[in-house]
Amino acid sequence: MKFFDNKASLLIGLFLLAVIPLKAQYSLLKTADREFDAFNFIRAIELYERAYEVKPDIRTAGRLAEAYYNVRNYREAEKWYEKLANHDEAKIDHILQYGHVLRNNSKFREAKAQYQRVALKAEGIITPEELQVLYASCDSAVVWLENPVKAVEIKKQRGWNTPQAEFG
Secondary structure (H helix, E strand, O other): OOHHHHHHHHHHHHHHHHHHHHHHHHHHHHHHHHHHHHHOOOHHHHHHHHHHOOOHHHHHHHHHHHHHHHOOHHHHHHHHHHHHOOOOOOEEEHHHHHHHHHHOOOOOHHHHHHHHHHHHHHOOOOOHHHHHHHHHHHHHHHHHHHHHOOOOOOOOOOOOOOOOOOOO
């Protein structure tokens, strides 16, 4: 009988060791989702990162990418959208958003490449006209960066400006 008790205790202990981290992971994601839904993105990022360390998955990576985008941390958003865009289960939205983040980070050629990936996969999701606007935005930004306007002169307009402070 004592052998049975020890064996049963061991099995129960092993079962609890396996179940408790799963419960903690679920609780962590649930709390992160609540914070995300409440637009508390900074707190949600902390929680999602902890959850991703324990169990990496595409949903958590997507929430992290979106949260970083929403707080305008485009460098971190780029890292997470890159993971999403290059994942086997990548959605068109992930690739498109990855292109937007690359464009925000002044990586215009890479952004255009992502937009071209979207064009190959996005039948009916994004119009050819919208894609042309995205391509043109990247192309014109590259031209402006490579050929900046050199001689810009700002002149004080006597009729518009006064000695007083207009902004109070």
